[in-house]
Amino acid sequence: METPVFNELKSNIDRAIHAFEGRITQGISPASLSLAYMDWLIHLLHSPGKFGELTENLTRKHFAYSVWSARAATDPATPPLIKPLQQDRRFNDPAWGKFPFNVIAQGFLMREQWWHYATTGIPGVSRHHENVVSFAARQWLDMFSPTNFPLTNPKIIDRTIQSGGMNLLKGMENLLEDVQNYTTGSGPACEGFCAGENLATTEGQVIYRNRLIELIQYSPKTEQVHAEPVLIIPAWIMKYYILDLSEHNSMVRYLVEKGHTVFMISWHNPDASDRDMAMKDYINRGVRDALKAINAIVPERQIHAVGYCLGGTLLATTAAALARDEDNRLKTLSLFTAQTDFTEAGELMLFIDESQLSYMEDIMWDRGYLDTTQMSGAFTLLRSYDLLWSRMVSEYWLGERPPVNDLMAWNADSTRMPYKMHTEYLSRLFLHNDLASGRFIVDDGPVSLRDIRVPIFSVATEKDHVAPWHSVYKLHGLVNTDLTFVLTSGGHNAGIVSEPGHPRRRYRMALNRPEDKYISADQWYERNEASEGSWWEPWSEWLAENSSERVAPPEMGNTEAGYAPLCKAPGTYVFEK
Structure with a gap:
């Protein structure tokens, strides 16, 4: 037996x-x-x-x-x-x-x-x-x-003749350097960009910490602020400072200079000991604990909640649960490249079926988390020309190293995902589409996005390989509230980090009310002309229109309520490797 x-x-x-x-x-x-x-x-x-x-x-x-x-x-x-x-x-x-x-x-x-x-x-x-x-x-x-x-690429041949072969010598140096970094698991230190030095430098304090998040409250830049604070929920697959890069393209700095009180979640980088962290932990110990802290610091005020990528999906799920329970703490929702219906989730679905999910689950079971190499490998395959072959030609055959910018430095600062949470996320959302189908369970009961009644500002990007804009657009068929949809130029990250003054930026925008008839994504695209500039500006105006009066800035934290400042921004979790 x-x-x-x-x-x-x-x-x-x-x-x-x-x-x-x-x-x-x-x-x-x-x-x-x-x-x-x-x-x-x-x-x-x-x-x-x-x-x-x-x-x-x-x-x-x-x-x-x-x-x-x-x-x-x-x-x-x-x-x-x-x-x-x-x-x-x-x-x-x-x-x-x-x-x-x-x-x-x-x-x-x-x-x-x-x-x-x-x-x-x-x-x-x-x-x-x-x-x-x-x-x-x-x-x-x-x-x-x-x-x-090199023998079939005229550009390599021409460069080799002109430089007397020096491009091949430099390319060999680049290759050996990359091999050394790969085998030792290291890389060039910061490449001139480091969080807390010239990245993630907007002034603030960590006012709450648990095992999963640090909550940063940013210092005000104006004498008066909008009464309703802003909570930003980045994806747990990335370090939060994608939205607080250099001073000139920091969304956080832009918001505080516009008179908003801004809070940001910085996620813990999980290791093997966090293998049993589940989706409910990201909802409760992530979003809900952050809302509770903000309620103590800015009492009796609703909150503008912002979610980016997976953070947007998490926010939409939490907002549906709050609406179901008649909890009205949210004033608006802003969702950046966030999918809520995964039936057409793009080429990432190539890596998701029952066999693949079972296989990936066993890999994560062994380590307790999904390593960054598995995630980066999938994204590299989706954009093999941009991320692999053109880089190989440029760096190894032409001997060119592109100058590192802040976005590239951030992209190299990757994170892991715990075994249980990522298994649930792939199975319940990507594979079975539970959220869009009204089967996603939060607190022992299903949630529906149709329960959300607060205004929504949804942003998609034209060249997104992670969250294709046609997939993001499906939110129109899932909610029953005012939905402002924006389609901006650029990709998944560069399209969001699109500060005013950034060259060659454009966007399309339209409001859809509950009584409006549904139109397809392609029809929407044809009906709405592109405007030049950054979508940050109409979004800032939208936040202001959905805010009440201006008031004096709140104190940093609330010691009496148990939210005393713990350390300066960017905190400690952002440095976890």
């Missing part, structure tokens, strides 16, 4: 094996990839019509390519046979239009196009498996792009 201890031992053996494999595969489930591949291959082999179409397509394109190549070799004005996609910047350099590099580039684009046909539109293949196979094919092809190799 098997005992519970024996059963647990067998389960632990399986988990240990999966965890060991995961270190090699960077957290990608071999079973998930195999299932997708077999689904595609079996249905392709059982579709002779599609197989014949692919064969005919390949023959026709190779013939057209051969004819075109002969013309391009003698006539430099020959127009390209295949035009790259609008977002494909690999062959933008004019040198790719000259022989023989034009022939090399066109041959690669032709193969890339054919593989797209081969991995999509196969009858019977599940949508998820089709996306996985198509994505894997793109990654494999990207690896062999002619832009990545």
